[in-house]
Amino acid sequence: xxxxxxxxxxxxxxxxxxxxxxxxxxxxAAFAATPILALVIAxxxxxxxxxxxxxxxxxxxxxxxxxxxxxxDAVVLILGxxxxxxxxxxxxxxxxxxxxxxxxxxxxxxxxxxxxxxxxGYLRGGAAALSGSGATGWGLGAGVVAGFTSxxxxxxxxxxxxxxxxxxxxxxxxxxxxxLVFWAVNILKFIPYAALGIFSAETIKVDLILAPxxxxxxxxxxxxxxxxxxxxxxGLTYVMLLATGTKLIFDALT
Numbered sequence: 001x002x003x004x005x006x007x008x009x010x011x012x013x014x015x016x017x018x019x020x021x022x023x024x025x026x027x028x029a030a031f032a033a034t035p036i037l038a039l040v041i042a043x044x045x046x047x048x049x050x051x052x053x054x055x056x057x058x059x060x061x062x063x064x065x066x067x068x069x070x071x072x073d074a075v076v077l078i079l080g081x082x083x084x085x086x087x088x089x090x091x092x093x094x095x096x097x098x099x100x101x102x103x104x105x106x107x108x109x110x111x112x113x114x115x116x117x118x119x120x121g122y123l124r125g126g127a128a129a130l131s132g133s134g135a136t137g138w139g140l141g142a143g144v145v146a147g148f149t150s151x152x153x154x155x156x157x158x159x160x161x162x163x164x165x166x167x168x169x170x171x172x173x174x175x176x177x178x179x180l181v182f183w184a185v186n187i188l189k190f191i192p193y194a195a196l197g198i199f200s201a202e203t204i205k206v207d208l209i210l211a212p213x214x215x216x217x218x219x220x221x222x223x224x225x226x227x228x229x230x231x232x233x234x235g236l237t238y239v240m241l242l243a244t245g246t247k248l249i250f251d252a253l254t
Contacts, residue, residue, distance in 0.1 A: 006040070007040055007041070008209075010036055010037065010039070010040060011033075011036075011037060011049075011206070011210060012210065012213050014032065014033035014036040014037060015033055015050075015053055015210045015213045015214050015217060016213050016214075016216060016217040016220070017032060017033060017217065018032065018033040018050070018053070018054065018057065018214070018217060019057045019060075019213070019214050019215070019216065019217015019218040019219075019220065019221055020217045020218075020220050020221035020224060021221060022054065022057045022058065022061060022178075022179070022182070022217075022218065022221060023057060023060065023061045023217065023218035023219065023220065023221025023222045023224075023225070024175065024220075024221030024222055024223070024224045024225035025175070025221065025224075025225070032108070033050055033053075033154075034046050034047060034050050034153050034154045034155070035105060035108045035153070035245060035248055037049060037050065038100075038248055039247060039248065043100035044100065044198055045198075045200075045202070045203060047152075047153070047154065047193070047198055048193060048198040048199045048200065048203040049203045049206050049207060049210070050154055051154070051186060051189060051190065051193055051198075052199075052203075052204075052207045053207060053210055053211065053214040054154060054182070054186055054214075055183075055186045055187070055190070056211055056214045056215060056218075057214050057215070057217065057218045058179060058182060058183035058186060059183070060214075060215050060218035060219070061179045061218050061221070061222060062179060062180070062183060064222050065172070065175060065176035065179050065180075066176075067176075068172055068173060068176040069173060069176035069177040069179070069180045070167065070169055070173055070176075070177050071180075073139060073163070073164060073167055073169070073177055074177050074180045074181050074184075076135075076136055076139035076140060076143065077139055077142060077143040077146060077160055077163065077164075077181045078143065078181055078184045078185065079140060079143060080139060080140035080141065080142060080143020080144045080146070080147065081143045081144070081146055081147030081150070081156070081181075081184075081185045081188065082143075082147065082188065083144055083147065084143060084144040084145060084146060084147020084148040084149075084150070084151070085147040085148070085150070085151050085185070085188050085189060085192065086147075087144075087147075087148045087151075088147065088148045088149075088150070088151025088152050088189075089151065089192050089196070091148075091152060092151070092152065092196060093196065098251075098252040098253075099252070100152065100153075102248070102249055102252035102253070103152055103153065105245040105246065105247070105248030105249040105252065106245065106249065107149055107152075107153050107155045107245075108153075108155075108242075108245030108248070109242060109245040109246065109249075110158075111155065111157075111158050112242050112245075114158050114162075115158075135166070135167065138163055138166065139163050142159045142160060142162055142163035143159075143160070143163075145159035146159040146160045146181075146185070147185060147188070150182070150185050150186075150189065151189055151192075156181075156182060156185060157178070157182075160178060160181055160182075161178075164177060164178070171225075172225070175225060
């Protein structure tokens with residue numbers, strides 16, 4: 001990996017963007033940083049760079065949202081995420097870099113499709129809030145998918161969002177719950193990432209350089225949670241994800 005000005009010209013705004021998303025907008029677009037970095041470095045290295053930064057953002061956001069989450073919903077999603085992470089480990093040990101590029105690109109494009117379906121009313125999360133055993137089963141299933149997609153591309157936000165939207169939480173409770181869930185999920189991922197050799201001296205060096213930008217993004221996201229309309233923020237995200245997802249799939253296939 002070449003740590004030149006062009007790498008950091010991509011990496012710095014991507015990390016700030018991830019911090020803003022995780023800090024204020026339910027983690028929905030935080031994983032955009034992974035496909036962006038995967039455009040210029042190996043997919044495994046992009047995963048290794050981003051996980052410690054995402055964990056730093058999680059810690060930065062825990063305090064402002066402390067105890068404002070729905071603990072029950074968080075626990076259900078975290079329990080479901082455990083087998084999802086195990087499935088991600090199994091795939092990672094068997095996939096070559098082009099398979100990972102393809103999957104990260106596909107998740108990016110599917111995320112945009114999911115958001116478009118929501119915007120047009122095709123996915124509403126149910127007319128009424130889910131409750132009881134139905135909610136638990138739905139949450140565990142969403143947790144499995146979130147754990148898997150989080151492990152292979154740091155993209156656990158969409159499946160978790162589908163479940164949490166069905167619970168009809170208010171904006172801040174929703175945001176606080178995602179912070180707690182992915183704080184736990186990212187901790188679950190850390191040891192397997194280390195065991196698989198995803199971290200290296202190079203990724204640690206890059207993390208030390210990018211850490212202040214991760215904290216800055218989290219701070220801006222927390223402030224923006226009450227000020228900035230999500231529509232503008234995510235509109236730019238969708239365009240970027242479509243472009244990067246398409247490029248990653250093209251690279252994997254060619």
